Structures are given as C-alpha cells and as structure tokens.
Amino acid sequence: MITSKKGVRDPEGEAIHRQLVLKKGYDRVKGVRAGKYLLFLVDEEDPQRALSYVRELCEKLRIYNPVVHDIEVRIHS
C-alpha cells in the first residue's frame, strides 16, 4: 500500500473527504488519504520470507518514492 506522507498534499483524498464524505454528513471522518494498492503473487512457502522479499524489491526498484510516499507491506491470503 502506497500513500502520501503526512504533510504532502493529496488532492484526491481531500476531494473525496470534502465533496463526498463530509457533504453526506459523515463528519466523524477527519481525513481521507488516497493511495495505490499493489498485490504481488510470490512463489514462496514461508510468509515471512515472502514479506521481506517484497519489502526488498519495493526499496530497490523504488516502487514508492520515499521523498513523498509511505509504504506498508503486508501478507494477504
């Protein structure tokens, strides 16, 4: 999951928050951040090893831009 860092403006998230969520009265929602979701299918028996494999490639291939993005890698089964 790739999201904008805190402090980096996210116009898509802001528009969803203001124009949709708040307008329809869901005012307990204090913020929306839009991001990108990538699902990697990995040929690996051990979930922890699959996790570190994908973490490594995200860093080395710069799947996210550390200047402006946060990344969260987790197991999905």
Add this chain to the structure above:
Amino acid sequence: MWHRDFDPRGWDAVIIPGGFSYGDWLRAGAIAARTEAVERIADCIDRGIPVLGICNGFQILVEAGLLPGALLPNESGRFVCRWVKLVARDPRGPWLKLVEDGQVLTMPVAHAEGRYVAADPRGIEGAPRIHYLDGWNPNGSEMNIAGVGSRNGEVLGLMPHPERAVDRVLCPRGFEPSGRIIFESLASSLREGW
C-alpha cells in the same frame, strides 16, 4: 534515439525529451528510471556531460534520484496544456549560461504529473531554479517550482517545454519564444565552456 540503442560515448550532451514512457504506470518516469539507458545517463553526469530532462524527462531524472524532490499528480487532478510565464533564479551551468538571474521566460506546459514537492526546501536553495511567476502555477508545485538543476547546473530538469518555444510563429500573443535560450546556452557552452 531509442533507449536500448543509447551509447553515451561520443555525445556532448544528453536530452531526455518529454512524452510518455511505459504508459506512465506506477508514476510518470518511475519505470524508465530503472532502465539501463538511465544508468548510463547517471554515468554521463559523473563525467560532467550536460543532461537536460524535459517534462517526462524531468520526471525520469527525479525518479532516478538524479535531481532532488518528487513530481506528483497536478493539484487539479487534470492534464494541463497551456503557455506559462516563468522566472529563472540562480541560473548557471551549460543549459542556463545565457540566462540572467530574474529573467522572465515563457513556454508551454503539457503534463498531468508536474506538482513539485521538495524533500527538503534547503536542498534546492541556491541551486539553479525555474519558478512559475505568481499566478501562473498550473499544478500546485511547492515554491512555484517549474524546474530545478544540480548545484553546478550541469543537470537540469523542467516541466515546461523549451523545444516548443523556439520560434515566434509557435507563440500565442503575449508570449515569447524563450525556450530558444536554453539551446543557445548549450551551443555556447559546448564551444566556450560554462
């Protein structure tokens, strides 16, 4: 030249043009930034060969970490295509040699991902910069940044298109063909140094 055929030997300067690469998937420039051609361009930079990135070329240089910061989708969420007014600050190096500090330039922009975010604003302080004039920022860039260079100006990236502003016949009323000065600067620099 097709990127797979790029051999850096024998070239005086490298220009990565605008357009699209790999469909702009992931982020504009992110996939191209990991190609062999860009690794070779990084070697060119180490050897002091001038490198210019225009539009998608700027995005590629930023994604490759060869210029600071990041370029995110425009604040409007839309592609913008229009002429803008710019001002050069601390110009130096082969691409801006003939440009004076504070000189106003006009060129068109045409991009969807041009909102510049500086990792650390101090990182670009004193580096050659091209800013949108107040009121002309088309994408929500921080500090009105339209382009930024390496400290010595040998590497320069910018979102506006100087190559589309080289002849008066291409300019709408009220705008000047000031992209020309970038190529004239390079010609002068290659002849006489910078």
